Amino acid sequence: MNQGNMTFNMGYDFDLVTDRRGTNSLKWNVGATELPMWVADMDFTTAPAIIDAVMEKARQGVFGYEVVPNTFNQAIANWWSSRYAWTIGRDWIHFVDGIVPAISSLIRTFAAPGEGVVVQSPVYHLFYSSIAAGGRTALVNNLAYHHGRFHIDWDDLEAKLADPAAKIFLLCNPQNPTGQLWTAPDLAMMSELANHHGVLVISDDIHCDLTQPGIAYTPLGAVARPDNTITLVSPTKAFNIPGLQTAAVIVPDPDLRAQAVAGLRRDELTGANSFAVEATIAAYTRSGQWLDELRAYVWKNKQHLADVIGRSMPELAVVPSQATYLSWVDCSGLAGDSSGFAAFLREKTGLVVNPGQIYGDNTKDFIRINLACPASVVEDGLDRLAAGVRAWQEHPAPSP
16 A cells, blocks of 8 residues: 555654564564554654663663652653643652552452442453452443444443442543543543542553644543542553553542552552663653654554545444554444454454454454554555455455
């Protein structure tokens, strides 16, 4: 396919293709001819300032136990203040070694076995496993899908929050996999309903820095009651450093914070590895320009995929989004079950995508495609997708 508007003039080289095969990469642990566009990490090298910080730390040659300095908290507080107009007290912030482990810990702290955690489907699949692993119950508020877009079913959400078993509302902001960016009124209403029913809101904001250029996300904490809100943040998605295992829990209310931190310490999640702190500080203090250029590049990729699918693959439809580097694609015009189509794509073309079923019970018509890669890789993926669509139309595979 002709790249056309897929040429970029930027200060950072996002067109560079980095060979990740044979590097213990989870994403690239695939067949020699397969193209992975599934796991949510990027195929770009991270920001130069982060590389410099890690290299400087490595040159010290001693990798002992680490403490988390005040500069870590200050970097996070300054980033959210300058980028998103949310004033955060430094003492609200506590280091953790990952958002998913922190979610699991917070669920154990604030909900007893058998109690309920409200989630909105489709949603990041590890939400479900974190809830189940702790012996808690998922109370699912299915997002309504109308005219190619997802919307909150407010009546159902309130019913789930009003359930006597509900103790936590686990929010994804921005939403993964749909790329939905919740508005300030949406967030305020969600917070109000949760407060009314005595349900704690825990918001996973890991994709918050990956919004469409010119559009910023609203932190739940900026519009919600501080005594009923916990926010989880991390530079790992936006700056492609998930292997460094760094994140933070932000808890404005001191009593809530004491409970949360006690649980995190109980679960031994507050120890930093030798590179996590330096990488985080470098991301939030010296890598803003890199991130802005990355966002522009990724958004071109997302626009290009939507344009090509709209022109050449009318059986598919890209769900409009305002955030993440992921595209959520409706396959209902082609396949009755995207799991079968995703398996067919991999077998026939080598393209590896996520089937929608892992994100909830209302997602069988969708696949998720990761577009955080050089434009040439997107072109390869589009060629494979088009070939898969043609092959499916000629010889559709049976649904699993």
